[in-house]
Amino acid sequence: MLRIDDLHVSYGGTRAVAGVSLNVDQGQTVLLIGANGAGKSSLINAVIGLVKMRHGKIIFDGRDIGNLSSDARARLGIGYSPEGRRVFASMSVKDNVLAGAVTLNGRQQAQSWDRLVASFPFLAERQAQAAGELSGGQQQLVAIARAMSGGPKLLLLDEPFLGLAPVWIQQISIAVRQMQNDGITVLMTEQMARPALKLAHSGHIMRSGLIRRSGSVHEIKGAALAEEYL
Amino acid sequence: MESFIATGLIGISLGTQYTLLALGFTLIFGILGVVNFAHGGFYVMGGYVAYYCNVILGLPYPVAVLMAMLSMAALGWLFEAFILERVIEDHQATLMVTMGFYLVMATAILMIFGAESPQFPFPVTGVWRLGGIYFPYANMIVLGACLAAIVFVYWLVYRTNIGRGMRAMSEDLPVASALGMRTKALFPFAFALATGLAGGTGALVTPILALAPHVGDSVLAFSFLTVILGGLGSVTGATCAAFIVGLIEAYAAVYLGGSKGALTLFALVLIILVVRPQGLLGREVRRS
Numbered sequence: 343m344l345r346i347d348d349l350h351v352s353y354g355g356t357r358a359v360a361g362v363s364l365n366v367d368q369g370q371t372v373l374l375i376g377a378n379g380a381g382k383s384s385l386i387n388a389v390i391g392l393v394k395m396r397h398g399k400i401i402f403d404g405r406d407i408g409n410l411s412s413d414a415r416a417r418l419g420i421g422y423s424p425e426g427r428r429v430f431a432s433m434s435v436k437d438n439v440l441a442g443a444v445t446l447n448g449r450q451q452a453q454s455w456d457r458l459v460a461s462f463p464f465l466a467e468r469q470a471q472a473a474g475e476l477s478g479g480q481q482q483l484v485a486i487a488r489a490m491s492g493g494p495k496l497l498l499l500d501e502p503f504l505g506l507a508p509v510w511i512q513q514i515s516i517a518v519r520q521m522q523n524d525g526i527t528v529l530m531t532e533q534m535a536r537p538a539l540k541l542a543h544s545g546h547i548m549r550s551g552l553i554r555r556s557g558s559v560h561e562i563k564g565a566a567l568a569e570e571y572l
Numbered sequence: 573m574e575s576f577i578a579t580g581l582i583g584i585s586l587g588t589q590y591t592l593l594a595l596g597f598t599l600i601f602g603i604l605g606v607v608n609f610a611h612g613g614f615y616v617m618g619g620y621v622a623y624y625c626n627v628i629l630g631l632p633y634p635v636a637v638l639m640a641m642l643s644m645a646a647l648g649w650l651f652e653a654f655i656l657e658r659v660i661e662d663h664q665a666t667l668m669v670t671m672g673f674y675l676v677m678a679t680a681i682l683m684i685f686g687a688e689s690p691q692f693p694f695p696v697t698g699v700w701r702l703g704g705i706y707f708p709y710a711n712m713i714v715l716g717a718c719l720a721a722i723v724f725v726y727w728l729v730y731r732t733n734i735g736r737g738m739r740a741m742s743e744d745l746p747v748a749s750a751l752g753m754r755t756k757a758l759f760p761f762a763f764a765l766a767t768g769l770a771g772g773t774g775a776l777v778t779p780i781l782a783l784a785p786h787v788g789d790s791v792l793a794f795s796f797l798t799v800i801l802g803g804l805g806s807v808t809g810a811t812c813a814a815f816i817v818g819l820i821e822a823y824a825a826v827y828l829g830g831s832k833g834a835l836t837l838f839a840l841v842l843i844i845l846v847v848r849p850q851g852l853l854g855r856e857v858r859r860s
Binding site: 411415417431440444451492 | 740749751753
């Protein structure tokens with residue numbers, strides 16, 4: 343589904359990602375673990391096209407997307423939930439969610455909304471409220487629903503647990519499981535190894551822009567939990 | 573009392589005109605992050621296009637207004653897509669380019685039509701009377717047309733997919749594009765919408781106010797003032813501020829005398845901005 347070959351990303355003279363290769367297979371959930379500044383978000387942003395890669399290849403669904411604009415990548419079927427949520431603060435919850443469904447017509451948007459509301463009833467309860475007035479956990483759910491509303495094949499979740507209370511980490515985990523059951527492929531980053539490892543099939547530990555260890559969740563668990571306290 | 577009501581009607585008509593100009597101005601700022609110094613130019617040129625179609629070519633006035641809107645929307649689209657888009661990342665360059673384009677437009681008008689104000693009378697004459705209240709039919713038609721245009725803009729911005737995309741882009745451009753909104757298409761569209769509105773306003777308003785090559789200066793000043801007062805980038809703020817500005821201008825002109833009107837307005841805006849620097853409904857900060 344997604345193949346990244348020898349990806350390099352730099353900001354000015356600083357190398358954020360220094361040659362990363364990885365695969366995300368259809369239906370799998372792959373986790374990138376690492377401390378702040380390890381290059382996880384840069385990698386995600388390079389996949390959706392918000393930062394330019396300096397070198398490397400990004401193949402999505404058999405197609406080289408490295409030179410496409412970010413909106414073209416999104417339209418190919420990549421959903422994106424950014425680090426720090428970044429909901430459209432003054433827009434209503436419903437407008438936020440449907441902002442992710444630009445490729446759908448009105449009827450399809452209504453169906454997509456109904457489906458998301460069935461999974462997350464809170465969206466309907468708060469649909470007219472400005473997203474900026476919600477709590478952090480609620481905003482995270484809105485950001486994920488927004489990434490889901492266009493019916494993506496691949497979902498990029500950047501630090502979905504960042505700054506959330508345990509009860510919301512649980513809620514978000516339930517949401518991610520639901521997507522997995524729907525057969526959606528997920529690439530997620532997280533600093534908090536413990537709850538994230540419960541969701542993933544395999545993972546990579548990143549440090550200083552490089553992948554240090556890869557393997558199934560079982561194989562990397564010990565190293566990942568050690569990394570969390572670095 | 574009658575003159576108070578009649579002045580209020582004039583203030584409301586001015587408010588609708590300023591709303592149309594300010595909505596375009598604030599859309600361009602909110603979505604593109606550009607302060608469009610050419611905004612007054614599109615207003616004047618819209619007036620001249622309508623004048624040319626109506627008076628010189630003899631087309632019906634509504635057709636002339638439509639031509640002004642469409643031609644200014646097309647010009648705005650071309651200007652954004654082929655000139656402004658090249659420097660869109662550089663704030664200073666966008667100021668220079670829009671200001672330069674205004675000078676080009678004003679000079680072009682001067683060369684084609686000359687410096688004299690042309691005779692461009694409103695096709696409908698007569699005055700509506702109720703007791704002691706007088707309101708010219710021309711102003712009434714302009715008021716109605718402007719209100720219809722405002723309703724159209726609100727419908728577009730708050731009820732359609734394009735509008736949702738435009739609002740999302742004005743809040744967080746990178747995230748909006750990462751969700752699939754096409755900035756390459758929506759930037760020129762938003763710009764054309766704004767300049768089309770400015771051109772249409774010019775076509776409607778210049779016959780009852782004044783048509784001359786330089787009237788764009790004050791239009792820019794009033795649009796800018798309105799948008800700053802309402803809060804840069806805020807649609808509702810711009811609308812409220814436009815009616816405040818229109819009413820103050822009308823009442824001050826009648827009860828305090830012509831030049832004191834502008835003075836009162838600027839003094840009041842100054843006070844409001846000292847108390848609320850972000851404008852009436854503006855956001856605290858805006859990322860660059």
